[in-house]
Amino acid sequence: MSRLWNFSAGPAALPQPVLERAQRELLDWQGCGASVMELSHRGKLFTGLARQAEADLRELLAIPEHYAVLFLQGGATQHFAQIPMNLAAEGASADYVVTGHWGEKAASEAAPYVKVNLAASSKGESYRRVPPRETWQLDERAAYVHYTPNETIHGVEFHDIPDVGDVPLVADMSSDILSGPIDVSKFGLIYAGAQKNIGPSGLVILIIRRDLLERASRPMARIFRYADHAANDSMLNTPNTWGWYLAGLTFEWLKEQGGLAAMRERNAAKATLLYGAIDGSGGFYRNPIELASRSRMNVPFTLHDSALDADFLKESEAAGLLALKGHKALGGMRASIYNAVPLEAVQALVAFMQDFAKRHG
């Protein structure tokens, strides 16, 4: 066994104790004589697990009773399309605030189902910051306002929940859900692909204010309708049972760590350490994002000379630091430091970066 420090943007590192437990019980879950993957999703054993996972998530995020919690499939990308199908009547419009690649994609996948109003975008500034709230062109008749609290590729994060009045606020929290406490009651809908801060890929968690479940009516199959999923406890059809199980183990682990307030502290410490190393490198490393909009989860950075990139990647991997290559849209490097990445991993990365800079500076 030689586990390395994994900075993958997603599918991303999972907590070591979660993986160890999943390994132990892979062939025989809780003495039932079968793997958790081999159980009917409608049997008592699995529904008990499923309900416990939901209860733990509700506790961690303090989700109010008037919100439904759904365990779905399709990745955030599918829900880019399903959200307007469910929340917008035909012919309605929705506001999109775009601060990076994923917000752009959310708007483009929504376009067949809703009139997309680009209420704000920082594309013209290469997504270097969250556009100031006073510049947003919101429409009070919009079906909803969509935004991406943390942009995984560009490394831009909102540090406050924007006030959008009475229009339901919809957030793609794929890369920052569970990184700290949030006030769920400020949102109409929160959704997240699991593969960054929750569990394996192929699972989506969606939290929706119940009054929005019956919002739009347009012809569509039941399988696309959130109201039907809610009425069937996310078992309208066979869910991703392995994903649900691992998400449940992650929620338990988060509770053992002290919950989301504790995670917020740890994530702040990790981000502070890494940005400190970048900013303190005398220009050897650079992060392009405005200070107030920097992501605590995804830290893109470039080397002062991109001719060194290949060496950086080769040497970092040899030093046991995985998946630091930046997204192809930006080049350079990116370290994703989600909940499951411990402070020691960031310390090891910073030590490597400093040594590399010394040797190549």
Next chain:
Amino acid sequence: MSRLWNFSAGPAALPQPVLERAQRELLDWQGCGASVMELSHRGKLFTGLARQAEADLRELLAIPEHYAVLFLQGGATQHFAQIPMNLAAEGASADYVVTGHWGEKAASEAAPYVKVNLAASSKGESYRRVPPRETWQLDERAAYVHYTPNETIHGVEFHDIPDVGDVPLVADMSSDILSGPIDVSKFGLIYAGAQKNIGPSGLVILIIRRDLLERASRPMARIFRYADHAANDSMLNTPNTWGWYLAGLTFEWLKEQGGLAAMRERNAAKATLLYGAIDGSGGFYRNPIELASRSRMNVPFTLHDSALDADFLKESEAAGLLALKGHKALGGMRASIYNAVPLEAVQALVAFMQDFAKRHG
């Protein structure tokens, strides 16, 4: 470790060697320092695994080059809706041949997207058989003909591929894919939820003749368009990487077993043994399906006195035989005997059934 014999209809038993290998390499996949669940789907390690799984599936089913193979999400149920979205122009009709619960459901989820023509149904006969081909009311202008080669709940199976002329034949093979060789070239589209004969839930395999990829044009998000998935090697967004991995291990295992011809023999032997025990019980056990339409994968049966059902379930579980309870729509019992259920499991079930009948006859 006490693994029991698992007759679950789905999520269902997985091959023991597949689970053991997944357990061994759960924390460190092929010495890469991370779990297979923690790898980027776009990295060389995972794309290598993904391509190998596809190649093995192509070899097992002898899939011709002019078919695309997709690894998707959403369960068969989502594709009940996505298939008409992709194969039928707006206003077009499609023929549905319904031989059980899942065919009914396929037709109802399709209805928002295509005019459903119920070309044949055995519902009036309680789904006791496949309706004779000469009674089908097919429309040669139909966008496609949909049928369900094996009905998981009712235990009804087609033993030949129906001839539907030049109209593309679409088959939901969720519960019999890989149970024996098939002639893929007879189909326009084959799809299957993984959780019966392939791997864990949350993965769908879809095999589509490439000329059908551009069939219909209607406004929809890219994520729903099979052509976009095919053009992106099923990585339009993050796939279910764990499901893909386990499917790949299952394909390897099937090749080691001698491929699908060998599986057909084994499955025939298992089904013959179990139906023999039912038919030879002097009426203590009954299966309602016409002989020529009996499923080799899902064997529903009733006890002559339903007052004995509770005892049968309790005693069978105590004897190490799991998940024999029938679907609530039919009551009684059901034994699902997919590829991963060995002959020894069926022998143990038959021995229990004979003993139970002796004690309660």
